[in-house]
Amino acid sequence: MAPHPGTWLKVTPQGLYCEPGGFFVDPARPVPRAVLTHGHADHARAGHGAVLATAETLDILRTRHGEGAARVMQAAPCGRTLKHNGVRITLLPAGHVLGSAQVLLEWRGSRVLISGDYKRRPDPTCAPYEPAQADVFVTEATFALPVFRHPDAAGEVARLCASVARFPGRCHLLGAYALGKAQRMIALLRQAGWDRPIYLHGALQRLCDLYGRHGVALGELRPVPAPAKRGGTVLAGEIVIAPPSAEATPWARRLADPVVAVASGWMRVRQRAKARGVELPLVVSDHADWDELLATCAEVGAPEVWVTHGREDALIHALAQRGIRGRALHLVGRGEEGEAEAPEAADEAAAPDAPAPPVP
Amino acid sequence: MSLSAFAALLEGLLFTPARTAKLALLREWFATQPDPERGLGLAALTGELSFAAAKAGMIRELAAARTDPVLFALSYDYVGDLAETVALLWPEQRGGKASPPLVSEVVAGLAATPKPALPGLIAGWLDTLEAGARLALIKLVTGGLRVGASGRLAKVALAEWAGRPVEEVEEVWHGLEPPYLPLFAWLEGRGPRPDPGTAPVFRPPMLAHPLEEEDLAALDPRDWRAEWKWDGIRVQIAATPGGARIFSRSGEDITAAFPDIAEHLGFHAVLDGELLVLRGGEVAPFGDLQQRLNRRAVPPRLLRDYPAHVRLYDILFDGAEDLRALPTDARRARLEAWFARVSPQRMDLSPLIPFDTPEDLARIREGARAAAIEGLMLKRADAPYVAGRVKGLWWKWKRAPLTVDAVLMYAQRGHGKRSSVYSDYTFGLWRPDGAGGEELVPVGKAYSGYTDAELAWLDRWIREHTVARFGPVREVEKALVLEVAFDGVQRSSRHRSGLALRFPRIARLRADKPAAEADRIAALERWLPAEEGAAG
Ligand SMILES: [Zn+2]
Ligand SMILES: [Zn+2]
Numbered sequence: 001m002a003p004h005p006g007t008w009l010k011v012t013p014q015g016l017y018c019e020p021g022g023f024f025v026d027p028a029r030p031v032p033r034a035v036l037t038h039g040h041a042d043h044a045r046a047g048h049g050a051v052l053a054t055a056e057t058l059d060i061l062r063t064r065h066g067e068g069a070a071r072v073m074q075a076a077p078c079g080r081t082l083k084h085n086g087v088r089i090t091l092l093p094a095g096h097v098l099g100s101a102q103v104l105l106e107w108r109g110s111r112v113l114i115s116g117d118y119k120r121r122p123d124p125t126c127a128p129y130e131p132a133q134a135d136v137f138v139t140e141a142t143f144a145l146p147v148f149r150h151p152d153a154a155g156e157v158a159r160l161c162a163s164v165a166r167f168p169g170r171c172h173l174l175g176a177y178a179l180g181k182a183q184r185m186i187a188l189l190r191q192a193g194w195d196r197p198i199y200l201h202g203a204l205q206r207l208c209d210l211y212g213r214h215g216v217a218l219g220e221l222r223p224v225p226a227p228a229k230r231g232g233t234v235l236a237g238e239i240v241i242a243p244p245s246a247e248a249t250p251w252a253r254r255l256a257d258p259v260v261a262v263a264s265g266w267m268r269v270r271q272r273a274k275a276r277g278v279e280l281p282l283v284v285s286d287h288a289d290w291d292e293l294l295a296t297c298a299e300v301g302a303p304e305v306w307v308t309h310g311r312e313d314a315l316i317h318a319l320a321q322r323g324i325r326g327r328a329l330h331l332v333g334r335g336e337e338g339e340a341e342a343p344e345a346a347d348e349a350a351a352p353d354a355p356a357p358p359v360p
Numbered sequence: 361m362s363l364s365a366f367a368a369l370l371e372g373l374l375f376t377p378a379r380t381a382k383l384a385l386l387r388e389w390f391a392t393q394p395d396p397e398r399g400l401g402l403a404a405l406t407g408e409l410s411f412a413a414a415k416a417g418m419i420r421e422l423a424a425a426r427t428d429p430v431l432f433a434l435s436y437d438y439v440g441d442l443a444e445t446v447a448l449l450w451p452e453q454r455g456g457k458a459s460p461p462l463v464s465e466v467v468a469g470l471a472a473t474p475k476p477a478l479p480g481l482i483a484g485w486l487d488t489l490e491a492g493a494r495l496a497l498i499k500l501v502t503g504g505l506r507v508g509a510s511g512r513l514a515k516v517a518l519a520e521w522a523g524r525p526v527e528e529v530e531e532v533w534h535g536l537e538p539p540y541l542p543l544f545a546w547l548e549g550r551g552p553r554p555d556p557g558t559a560p561v562f563r564p565p566m567l568a569h570p571l572e573e574e575d576l577a578a579l580d581p582r583d584w585r586a587e588w589k590w591d592g593i594r595v596q597i598a599a600t601p602g603g604a605r606i607f608s609r610s611g612e613d614i615t616a617a618f619p620d621i622a623e624h625l626g627f628h629a630v631l632d633g634e635l636l637v638l639r640g641g642e643v644a645p646f647g648d649l650q651q652r653l654n655r656r657a658v659p660p661r662l663l664r665d666y667p668a669h670v671r672l673y674d675i676l677f678d679g680a681e682d683l684r685a686l687p688t689d690a691r692r693a694r695l696e697a698w699f700a701r702v703s704p705q706r707m708d709l710s711p712l713i714p715f716d717t718p719e720d721l722a723r724i725r726e727g728a729r730a731a732a733i734e735g736l737m738l739k740r741a742d743a744p745y746v747a748g749r750v751k752g753l754w755w756k757w758k759r760a761p762l763t764v765d766a767v768l769m770y771a772q773r774g775h776g777k778r779s780s781v782y783s784d785y786t787f788g789l790w791r792p793d794g795a796g797g798e799e800l801v802p803v804g805k806a807y808s809g810y811t812d813a814e815l816a817w818l819d820r821w822i823r824e825h826t827v828a829r830f831g832p833v834r835e836v837e838k839a840l841v842l843e844v845a846f847d848g849v850q851r852s853s854r855h856r857s858g859l860a861l862r863f864p865r866i867a868r869l870r871a872d873k874p875a876a877e878a879d880r881i882a883a884l885e886r887w888l889p890a891e892e893g894a895a896g
Contacts, residue, residue, distance in 0.1 A: 145431070145434060145435050145438055145449075146427065146431050146435055146448075146449040147435045147438065147439055147445060147448035147449045148448075149448070149452065149491070151490065151491070166384060166385070166388065167381065167384065247779050247780055248773055248779065248780055248832070249780060250780060250819075251780075252779070252780040253780050253781070258779070260779055268448065268491070269438075269439055269444065269448070270371070270374070270375075270444060270492075270495070271439070271440065271441055271444060273375070274374065274375060275831070276831070276832070277773065277775055277779055277832060278375065279375050279376055279377070279381075279775075280375065281375065311434070311438075313434060314430075314431055314434045314435075317428075317430050317431065317434075318428070318431065321428070
């Protein structure tokens with residue numbers, strides 16, 4: 001009989017550790033050997049010895065951390081199985097961002113599918129999610145509450161375009177995470193017929209270039225120009241993409257009366273969006289929503305699901321009703337980049353769980 | 361058009377801080393929606409159309425019957441608002457949905473359906489809608505629609521959309537009922553101007569410009585009349601054979617909040633005056649009047665403890681006779697004659713203040729320290745009563761503001777153009793901390809008064825002196841003194857300091873002054889209205 005995955009895949013302070021293979025998956029601290037699911041900082045840290053990931057993820061790692069990102073980098077294409085110390089390792093597309101992959105581990109007939117972050121919606125900037133069967137499914141739970149149900153992304157982009165038409169004298173400043181969301185929003189705008197140049201905050205340039213090198217066409221992108229005269233403004237009627245909360249920095253003062261838009265799954269809860277001062281909340285997420293989390297767990301067919309980060313209480317409760325055993329892993333250090341972070345923390349990198357400010 | 365379009369409008373209004381943007385959204389609504397949907401939507405926004413068909417409990421039960429209790433509790437805990445929780449987690453129908461209802465279908469459905477059938481009706485609608493429209497429907501049927509769109513804003517948007525002065529819209533407005541078909545027909549040039557008949561309608565009031573020192577020197581005292589500017593709220597009383605109304609300065613109907621005035625409006629006239637709380641002939645502090653504002657029903661206790669009164673400034677109509685073209689002096693004579701003839705209850709005349717020279721006026725203004733007086737009004741003797749703010753006819757000359765030196769404690773980013781700028785300031789004053797030392801306690805918040813250069817300087821200072829962040833709020837080092845101007849002080853249980861300032865604004869930055877030399881809270885207490893100051 002095949003060994004239970006719990007006997008060979010261990011939860012350690014550094015993260016998930018495959019004992020017979022001698023490697024970690026998405027470790028939170030530098031380790032000798034790591035398999036990485038994707039390039040977001042809370043999954044792909046610098047300073048490991050040897051790293052295995054998709055070629056795109058390795059390129060992202062190099063772009064962010066230089067050649068010192070890891071001592072040895074090995075690219076593994078999706079769908080091809082490698083063997084390491086008797087453990088079979090297969091990467092499968094996760095549909096989350098460019099290069100994102102699930103890690104399927106097989107040892108002595110026992111299979112674990114580690115999803116990393118994933119989504120089920122079509123995304124013109126990355127390969128679609130590929131389901132696989134496993135004995136244990138390791139899933140995220142970023143949006144694991146029934147209130148999170150992402151609408152059609154094209155409809156949200158249409159709302160952005162309608163707002164640009166409604167306020168031709170204003171610049172639309174779209175906050176989007178630098179890796180993945182920014183490029184997906186650009187690609188969705190192109191699909192919606194927006195063929196004008198799109199203007200980028202400097203922090204997004206290198207990753208957009210990287211997407212271009214990997215064959216993702218994003219159309220004409222330009223840096224945000226400085227105003228001709230001091231105190232002047234630019235880019236009325238145009239769309240600017242910047243990291244979330246860039247509207248709070250002095251940089252944003254050059255933009256003509258900006259409409260602050262944010263593309264994130266968190267925008268679904270309107271009261272939260274309002275509290276953040278967002279004028280145009282767009283519900284576009286690179287994570288699975290509630291229905292998709294449950295559907296994916298059913299599709300993988302694992303009798304046991306391990307939950308890495310997010311709202312594990314709700315997901316484990318719902319899985320139990322479907323006869324699936326859930327287990328919360330409480331991995332440390334997750335959810336600090338990209339949407340997995342709490343919306344409040346997205347504001348100028350404020351400390352999460354900051355107390356409410358005193359009022360007079 | 362369906363409820364979904366209305367929900368999109370609602371959401372736009374809710375998230376857009378700028379008035380110009382709200383106006384653009386409303387104009388688009390009037391231009392793109394058919395009758396009667398646009399008028400019903402308008403009425404729902406301005407509160408003219410409000411239902412209490414369903415209680416929050418009914419909505420909760422509907423959701424509970426369709427969701428797992430644990431998941432509902434976790435969701436509610438996360439979202440924090442019942443209506444939004446239900447709207448978000450309402451189970452979506454698989455496959456095609458039925459088409460969503462029109463606003464008019466919702467209105468008709470709520471009116472025609474007996475109570476026991478309401479839950480089924482509402483659930484059926486919710487099944488057809490997306491999350492945003494579900495929230496709009498829930499707010500609509502529970503009477504919880506609050507979007508920050510005032511009636512005034514709606515009228516301005518209508519006027520802009522139709523390319524007419526807003527005063528024309530205001531003059532016909534109060535004779536109309538949702539869905540305002542004759543109004544839209546008139547504004548689109550398809551029908552006659554709606555005739556309010558004998559209904560009491562709002563007449564746009566005449567407003568004053570602030571007086572500058574150089575204007576004062578140019579005044580010939582023989583051509584001008586002076587009276588007090590009372591510190592209440594400006595109202596218009598419209599009493600006609602068709603009924604009686606009390607309107608605020610912006611044309612909101614506030615009759616329901618002041619039954620003690622409304623019951624004495626048996627005459628036929630349109631009057632301009634100041635609404636005050638009056639006790640034993642003395643005008644009570646503005647805070648007392650605030651107890652009476654924004655109410656649909658008034659408890660007897662409030663009627664007894666905060667009796668309302670109208671101090672009359674002007675008369676616009678005597679019976680059906682329009683007096684607005686008469687000069688100020690003639691209208692004053694008509695007002696005095698009318699008052700003597702009718703002897704209205706709960707009203708008196710705002711007295712004229714005699715003066716001979718501009719210096720007299722300056723002295724009178726200096727001497728006005730009663731809390732009930734905001735300053736002086738100056739009216740040209742020969743001015744007709746005209747809508748709006750026409751320069752050179754009426755001046756308002758507020759008394760010099762009070763000031764304190766306060767310490768900046770917290771700063772918050774603004775909205776829209778100011779979303780990258782720390783432009784809202786919470787400031788505090790010193791008080792004994794009970795342990796022999798002193799502590800700062802917040803006393804107010806200011807977000808105006810500074811120049812652009814001062815704003816830029818403050819923003820930089822705040823970023824360089826931040827000690828903690830809470831979302832969009834920064835706590836700063838207690839090191840910067842601001843001279844804060846304000847119009848008055850009153851007691852307030854809602855503020856930690858127990859005091860609230862009226863209209864605080866930044867008068868000057870006092871970077872030269874050490875924070876320890878800023879004012880003590882006792883400096884404010886001496887400005888409290890006399891009777892309270894003595895007691896406190
Ligand atoms: Zn991620
Ligand atoms: Zn993640």
